[in-house]
Amino acid sequence: MPGCGAHGEYRAPRSRTSLREYWWFCLEHVRAYNAAWDFYKGMSPAQIEAEMRADTHWQRPTWPLGHLGARLDEAIRRDPLHVLNAGFRRAERERRAAAETPADLREPLATLGLGWPLTLADLKSRYKELAKLHHPDANNGDRAAEERLKTINLAYATLRGRLAQAAPLAATG
Numbered sequence: 001m002p003g004c005g006a007h008g009e010y011r012a013p014r015s016r017t018s019l020r021e022y023w024w025f026c027l028e029h030v031r032a033y034n035a036a037w038d039f040y041k042g043m044s045p046a047q048i049e050a051e052m053r054a055d056t057h058w059q060r061p062t063w064p065l066g067h068l069g070a071r072l073d074e075a076i077r078r079d080p081l082h083v084l085n086a087g088f089r090r091a092e093r094e095r096r097a098a099a100e101t102p103a104d105l106r107e108p109l110a111t112l113g114l115g116w117p118l119t120l121a122d123l124k125s126r127y128k129e130l131a132k133l134h135h136p137d138a139n140n141g142d143r144a145a146e147e148r149l150k151t152i153n154l155a156y157a158t159l160r161g162r163l164a165q166a167a168p169l170a171a172t173g
């Protein structure tokens with residue numbers, strides 16, 4: 001990895017099309033490389049392109065943007081570190097955010113599809129959205145919807161309680 005002085009003792013495949021050719025990284029960078037690889041794996045070419053464009057450090061690619069999909073593997077083979085750089089940073093940010101999330105809040109956050117840190121206003125607006133969507137009245141009295149709503153209510157109460165502790169004045173209403 002450019003700028004890294006650590007020994008490259010861990011290998012990772014160069015690309016999907018050359019799985020038996022390797023880059024060698026230190027432990028920290030092989031983890032970042034693998035995280036970035038996984039990060040892009042589930043995305044469509046358009047999503048990957050949007051992701052790379054959204055990164056402020058992304059430099060103009062040397063291949064036509066509209067044809068990224070067909071050329072992605074070739075691009076990774078030619079210059080994987082450059083292509084994956086945006087993914088490194090994004091995966092690292094997500095890893096750090098996950099590590100900073102209080103352990104007891106991970107499940108309620110996942111239930112509501114929210115990240116951490118969180119504001120009370122964001123929590124409330126997300127809750128309103130989900131409560132409406134999963135309300136039994138909106139689902140012909142469906143039992144499963146009722147159960148989902150219970151889980152959502154519980155997650156909301158837990159998160160609201162925690163945010164109220166942190167900022168008592170913001171918790172009214």
Ligand SMILES: [Zn+2]
Nearest residue numbers: 004006026029
């Ligand atoms: Zn390194």
